[in-house]
Amino acid sequence: MATxxxxxxxxxxxxxxxxxxxxGRRFSGALMAAPALILFGLFGLVPxxxxxxxxxxxxxxxxxxxxxxxxxxxxxxxxGATWQALWLTVKVMVISWLVQTPLALALGVxxxxxxxxxxxxxxxxxxxxxxxxVAIGLTWQALLDPSFGIGATPGLxxxxxxxxxxxxxxxxxxxxxxxxxxxxFHALLYQAGIRQIPTELYEAAAIDGAGxxxxxxxxxxxxxxxxxxxxxxxxxVGSLTYFDLIFVLSGGTGGPGTATxxxxxxxxxxxxxxxxxxxxxxxxxxxxxxxxGLSLLTTRLSGFTRMDSQQEGL
Amino acid sequence: xRGFRNIRARRVxxxxxxxxxxxxxxxxxxxxxSTTTSAKGLTMWALNDQTILKxxxxxxxxxxxxxxxxxxxxxxxxxxxxxRVAFGANQAPDIFFSWGGGALDDYVKAxxxxxxxxxxxxxxxxxPSVMQSATFGGKVYGVPANGLAPVxxxxxxxxxxxxxxxxxxxxDELMTAVGKLKGDGVIPLSLAxxxxxxxxxxxxxxLDRTGGTQAFSKIASGDATAWTDPTVxxxxxxxxxxxxxxxxxxxxxxxxxxxxxxxxxLYTGKAGMEVMGTWEYANLVKAAPxxxxxxxxxxxxxxxxxxxGNAKSIVGNPSNFLSLNASSGHKSAALTYLKDYVLDDSQVxxxxxxxxxxxVNGLESKLAATKSSDKAWLTFVYELVQNSPSFQLSxxxxxxxxxxxxxxxxxxxxxxxxxxxxxxxxxxxxxxx
Numbered sequence: 001m002a003t004x005x006x007x008x009x010x011x012x013x014x015x016x017x018x019x020x021x022x023x024g025r026r027f028s029g030a031l032m033a034a035p036a037l038i039l040f041g042l043f044g045l046v047p048x049x050x051x052x053x054x055x056x057x058x059x060x061x062x063x064x065x066x067x068x069x070x071x072x073x074x075x076x077x078x079x080g081a082t083w084q085a086l087w088l089t090v091k092v093m094v095i096s097w098l099v100q101t102p103l104a105l106a107l108g109v110x111x112x113x114x115x116x117x118x119x120x121x122x123x124x125x126x127x128x129x130x131x132x133x134v135a136i137g138l139t140w141q142a143l144l145d146p147s148f149g150i151g152a153t154p155g156l157x158x159x160x161x162x163x164x165x166x167x168x169x170x171x172x173x174x175x176x177x178x179x180x181x182x183x184x185f186h187a188l189l190y191q192a193g194i195r196q197i198p199t200e201l202y203e204a205a206a207i208d209g210a211g212x213x214x215x216x217x218x219x220x221x222x223x224x225x226x227x228x229x230x231x232x233x234x235x236x237v238g239s240l241t242y243f244d245l246i247f248v249l250s251g252g253t254g255g256p257g258t259a260t261x262x263x264x265x266x267x268x269x270x271x272x273x274x275x276x277x278x279x280x281x282x283x284x285x286x287x288x289x290x291x292x293g294l295s296l297l298t299t300r301l302s303g304f305t306r307m308d309s310q311q312e313g314l
Numbered sequence: 315x316r317g318f319r320n321i322r323a324r325r326v327x328x329x330x331x332x333x334x335x336x337x338x339x340x341x342x343x344x345x346x347x348s349t350t351t352s353a354k355g356l357t358m359w360a361l362n363d364q365t366i367l368k369x370x371x372x373x374x375x376x377x378x379x380x381x382x383x384x385x386x387x388x389x390x391x392x393x394x395x396x397x398r399v400a401f402g403a404n405q406a407p408d409i410f411f412s413w414g415g416g417a418l419d420d421y422v423k424a425x426x427x428x429x430x431x432x433x434x435x436x437x438x439x440x441x442p443s444v445m446q447s448a449t450f451g452g453k454v455y456g457v458p459a460n461g462l463a464p465v466x467x468x469x470x471x472x473x474x475x476x477x478x479x480x481x482x483x484x485x486d487e488l489m490t491a492v493g494k495l496k497g498d499g500v501i502p503l504s505l506a507x508x509x510x511x512x513x514x515x516x517x518x519x520x521l522d523r524t525g526g527t528q529a530f531s532k533i534a535s536g537d538a539t540a541w542t543d544p545t546v547x548x549x550x551x552x553x554x555x556x557x558x559x560x561x562x563x564x565x566x567x568x569x570x571x572x573x574x575x576x577x578x579x580l581y582t583g584k585a586g587m588e589v590m591g592t593w594e595y596a597n598l599v600k601a602a603p604x605x606x607x608x609x610x611x612x613x614x615x616x617x618x619x620x621x622x623g624n625a626k627s628i629v630g631n632p633s634n635f636l637s638l639n640a641s642s643g644h645k646s647a648a649l650t651y652l653k654d655y656v657l658d659d660s661q662v663x664x665x666x667x668x669x670x671x672x673x674v675n676g677l678e679s680k681l682a683a684t685k686s687s688d689k690a691w692l693t694f695v696y697e698l699v700q701n702s703p704s705f706q707l708s709x710x711x712x713x714x715x716x717x718x719x720x721x722x723x724x725x726x727x728x729x730x731x732x733x734x735x736x737x738x739x740x741x742x743x744x745x746x747x
Contacts, residue, residue, distance in 0.1 A: 061398050061399065062402055063424050145570075145575050147569070147575060165508055251508045251510070256567045257730055258723060258727075272392075273715070
């Protein structure tokens with residue numbers, strides 16, 4: 001009885017401390033988020049507002065800014081080049097996802113168990129991630145040169161073709177180089193994801209007689225759901241704004257012709273080569289809206305926002 | 315000049331560009347040194363391959379320790395963008411380097427550049443056809459700062475000989491040479507089409523030969539309908555004929571000029587000829603000095619039988635120019651530098667020694683006296699310019715900067731035969747109006 005009587009008292013004291021604790025946590029939470037919020041506001045939101053406003057103005061980067069109403073928007077939206085660039089961007093996005101996800105998953109599965117050889121491999125294919133996109137671009141441009149590049153090696157003459165120069169092949173070559181750069185990063189995500197899966201699950205499955213394939217399909221894949229959502233969101237939104245590697249690989253022009261002129265590159269060329277900042281801002285706004293919608297959609301569709309535990313009952 | 319572009323610069327660009335690309339997303343930082351003019355000295359911007367120009371600044375600084383020039387050198391590729399942004403932010407240097415033409419005119423129209431009088435900077439010492447590129451509304455806005463850069467036809471003597479080809483003097487001879495060289499298993503004309511502007515050089519010459527200088531000067535004066543002139547279509551037809559005949563090999567669209575591959579194709583004997591600016595000579599001397607001594611040949615771009623143009627006309631970059639920022643606080647010092655140190659006697663000698671001909675009048679005696687191994691080359695370039703009735707600035711520099719990208723894109727599409735010859739003019743007249 002004494003214990004039962006005492007129990008509510010303890011609970012109530014705990015409750016009071018908890019309440020004050022919660023208030024304090026709320027305060028310190030805001031305090032801790034403040035630096036990030038201030039930085040995001042200054043370098044994220046303020047420029048964003050500026051860009052949206054500039055989308056309705058005429059500015060060549062030199063003279064004074066004049067309002068032009070919706071002129072930029074109507075010219076951007078009626079220009080076939082914008083839609084072609086958007087289509088190329090979507091192509092890069094979707095094909096990149098299709099190429100990178102299986103590769104990254106396979107590498108992640110391979111890397112996950114501990115072992116000296118595996119660590120060595122992990123270091124090796126992690127290397128591209130440490131290089132800057134510009135270095136990667138210049139290296140691949142030299143490698144893919146049909147006369148003096150990799151195609152000049154005996155046995156590899158079938159590579160001596162205009163991989164970056166043919167309007168039909170250039171985009172796929174670019175997608176390949178992007179994958180070369182980013183697969184290691186996503187493999188690392190998957191590796192970490194796999195290492196977090198409790199071994200009990202595998203042990204139990206093994207006792208029940210599940211083979212490696214079944215274990216992969218029934219345990220690894222479902223457990224990696226949120227890793228996959230994270231990786232896919234980064235991949236999709238990342239390729240939406242992807243710019244530097246394509247810029248370097250195409251000699252800064254999005255060529256041959258306009259075969260690799262994705263929307264961010266079109267924006268750069270409009271803004272900084274043709275000096276039409278208003279129009280470039282309209283394109284930028286389009287990109288922001290598209291990117292925001294895309295990341296909202298992926299998280300919503302995948303149930304990422306609900307943050308359900310996958311380890312209930314363990 | 316367009317020669318050298320390096321990785322460091324690309325990094326700077328890439329980071330600057332990421333800021334632009336990320337616009338709305340979190341982005342931070344700009345690049346490059348700050349360029350606020352200090353009270354004591356003045357700043358000057360140029361390209362990082364301008365080592366001889368740097369000597370003139372050193373000479374000036376030695377004589378004027380109280381008001382020194384701080385020279386900042388940048389890589390080619392995004393120098394123009396950098397300068398533009400600096401002017402927009404009122405952080406531009408006192409003296410800046412440019413190509414003249416439409417881009418400089420943009421600054422002139424915005425009131426950012428001071429006109430220079432003949433007395434202030436002694437303009438009469440320079441080649442008149444060169445000064446045209448920095449003259450707007452009858453006033454001079456820049457002083458030539460380095461060598462003449464017309465576009466010429468280089469060839470590999472050994473390759474041409476083994477194919478039994480003479481250096482072509484006319485377009486028809488060029489087509490015959492293309493056939494023979496192709497039969498001999500080499501690329502007839504080395505072209506870095508991936509960079510787009512090397513392809514433009516062909517179109518510039520072909521239009522000049524077809525329609526004469528007035529064909530483009532009409533366009534440059536702002537008449538966008540002049541793009542639809544039949545001669546523009548004809549010039550594109552000639553370019554496409556060359557491409558169709560296999561003049562550029564199968565891989566030209568993959569060759570990037572910055573990688574040096576188009577230069578290498580010529581001196582390794584994998585290609586017979588190359589059309590390029592005179593800066594290519596310095597690149598060749600650096601990469602393959604033995605080739606330059608033994609096997610390098612050069613002629614003017616071929617004539618076109620039946621064309622309205624003068625075969626002696628040339629296109630290219632007349633020179634680079636130094637201009638004076640209108641809001642500079644050191645104008646008299648800047649004028650002293652421009653007048654007495656830019657292309658002075660020692661600078662002229664230094665350029666000649668480096669195989670480059672500065673746009674200065676009366677060089678005959680100097681050229682005759684030189685013992686340089688480049689004497690034949692220097693004389694060739696000097697006479698080419700002196701004898702030319704017109705020196706057309708590259709179109710991408712001559713036109714207002716908002717037309718440069720549509721121009722290069724359409725040139726590339728015409729070269730790739732993605733558009734018909736007549737579509738080129740139609741597209742450009744739309745872009746220019």
